[in-house]
Amino acid sequence: MPKPPPPLWLLAEVTHSCPLQCPYCSNPLDLIPKKDELDTENWLRVLHEARQIGAAQLGFSGGEPLVRKDLEVLIGASRKLGFYSNLITSGIGMDAERVERFRALGLDHIQVSFQADDAVLNDYLAGTNSFQHKLDMARAVKANGYPMVLCFVIHRQNIGQVRQMLDLAAELQADYVELATAQYEGWALLNRDHLLPTQAQVREAERIAHDYQAKLKGKMRIYYVVPDYYENRPKPCVGGWGRVFLAVAPDGLALPCHSARGLPGLELHNVRERSIEWIWNESPGFNHFRGEGWMKEPCRTCDEREKDFGGCHCQAFKLTGDPTNADPTCAKSPHHHLVEKAIDTSELGLVPAKPMVFRQRNKRLEVKG
Amino acid sequence: MPDLDAKPALAPGYRFQWEPVQGCHVLLYPEGMVQLNETAAAILSFCDGQRNILRVIADLENEYAAEGLREDVLSFLAEAVERGWVRYA
Ligand code: SF4
Numbered sequence: 001m002p003k004p005p006p007p008l009w010l011l012a013e014v015t016h017s018c019p020l021q022c023p024y025c026s027n028p029l030d031l032i033p034k035k036d037e038l039d040t041e042n043w044l045r046v047l048h049e050a051r052q053i054g055a056a057q058l059g060f061s062g063g064e065p066l067v068r069k070d071l072e073v074l075i076g077a078s079r080k081l082g083f084y085s086n087l088i089t090s091g092i093g094m095d096a097e098r099v100e101r102f103r104a105l106g107l108d109h110i111q112v113s114f115q116a117d118d119a120v121l122n123d124y125l126a127g128t129n130s131f132q133h134k135l136d137m138a139r140a141v142k143a144n145g146y147p148m149v150l151c152f153v154i155h156r157q158n159i160g161q162v163r164q165m166l167d168l169a170a171e172l173q174a175d176y177v178e179l180a181t182a183q184y185e186g187w188a189l190l191n192r193d194h195l196l197p198t199q200a201q202v203r204e205a206e207r208i209a210h211d212y213q214a215k216l217k218g219k220m221r222i223y224y225v226v227p228d229y230y231e232n233r234p235k236p237c238v239g240g241w242g243r244v245f246l247a248v249a250p251d252g253l254a255l256p257c258h259s260a261r262g263l264p265g266l267e268l269h270n271v272r273e274r275s276i277e278w279i280w281n282e283s284p285g286f287n288h289f290r291g292e293g294w295m296k297e298p299c300r301t302c303d304e305r306e307k308d309f310g311g312c313h314c315q316a317f318k319l320t321g322d323p324t325n326a327d328p329t330c331a332k333s334p335h336h337h338l339v340e341k342a343i344d345t346s347e348l349g350l351v352p353a354k355p356m357v358f359r360q361r362n363k364r365l366e367v368k369g
Numbered sequence: 370m371p372d373l374d375a376k377p378a379l380a381p382g383y384r385f386q387w388e389p390v391q392g393c394h395v396l397l398y399p400e401g402m403v404q405l406n407e408t409a410a411a412i413l414s415f416c417d418g419q420r421n422i423l424r425v426i427a428d429l430e431n432e433y434a435a436e437g438l439r440e441d442v443l444s445f446l447a448e449a450v451e452r453g454w455v456r457y458a
């Protein structure tokens with residue numbers, strides 16, 4: 001096999017701990033406990049090795065990365081290595097001073113996420129009073145010379161307020177706003193019947209987003225991507241398996257996609273045991289879905305396979321039981337009815353049988369079958 | 370067409386650097402990256418917020434011992450502004 005192209009993105013999931021409890025969290029139900037987290041020294045080695053093989057974008061995420069006391073050390077090191085570093089945060093765990101410190105250490109970008117545009121819904125979804133602090137932090141970010149980048153995760157509980165969210169962002173003078181779709185993995189998948197919006201809601205949100213894009217052109221950039229469930233075609237899995245993206249989980253497991261843990265037949269390695277270079281270039285896990293050898297029908301002969309690479313393997317596994325099936329969000333998939341059925345449940349406004357489950361802070365969830 | 374006295378600079382949050390593994394200059398910004406061809410990289414390296422457009426053109430022509438770069442520079446800058454990479458100081 002020819003040597004793969006270099007990874008461009010390193011996602012450092014430095015912890016699964018988080019002071020919030022969002023029910024749409026895409027972290028696994030089996031949260032990694034603090035005692036199993038990589039230590040500072042190992043993270044520094046990961047950064048160094050990933051940079052050496054060409055990673056340029058670095059994301060600190062989690063969980064809530066601010067929980068890590070050594071975040072300053074990691075940020076300082078990434079700047080020296082030449083990374084463009086992104087902090088993906090809820091804003092809880094920093095104050096204006098810490099933002100200033102990050103700036104001085106060379107952090108390039110901070111993205112602050114909101115649950116909603118108003119305190120009541122925001123704090124309900126977050127499970128914590130956090131709205132006011134988020135506003136303060138969004139302002140602190142901008143006051144430190146950063147572009148203000150806000151992210152709202154959109155789902156049925158808040159999709160009716162997209163207009164208000166964009167108004168809030170405009171009022172805060174945000175530079176970028178991402179209206180992100182909940183990724184139906186982990187906690188979000190568990191709560192899917194509470195979260196999946198209806199087709200009409202998705203289209204209305206799209207219309208409003210386009211409206212504001214036109215209205216605020218040149219002032220605020222708005223990203224809104226229609227969720228794959230409604231598009232009849234999957235999104236390319238993380239830009240193609242093992243093509244651009246490398247994630248390292250809190251316990252050091254290197255992942256081609258942040259939800260790839262637990263895919264059957266996938267042999268993954270830990271950065272404690274192997275170098276990043278070996279993991280990226282040689283490891284069976286990263287080579288598993290490279291190329292097209294793994295494909296079955298309908299993907300194998302599909303003329304769109306270079307566009308989406310068959311979609312998301314984790315989604316294929318979670319919904320069909322086999323990660324080598326076509327992503328069932330694709331209308332050509334023989335399992336597409338599973339996705340249609342999930343949307344139907346939201347169309348019909350059925351009251352889900354189970355209550356919404358808020359994410360645990362750092363404990364594991366006992367899932368009883 | 371912009372005022373030739375305007376001074377182009379990278380927009381806040383953007384970083385321009387050489388990537389040895391990819392063998393090219395890139396522009397990095399929040400959660401994204403573009404690989405630049407040599408012309409684009411050469412022009413951007415002069416967009417420091419100090420030189421006005423006329424100086425950028427003159428310095429480029431000087432550095433590369435070339436003439437008539439004006440159109441290239443103007444059309445690149447127009448696109449760079451449109452994409453949000455460059456702002457006028
Ligand atoms: S059949 Fe497979 S390759 Fe074709 S569009 Fe659907 S998921 Fe993509």
Ligand code: SF4
Pocket residue numbers: 185236237238256257258259260311312313314315
């Ligand atoms: S793949 Fe899995 S494997 Fe790829 S983007 Fe999706 S959740 Fe991920």
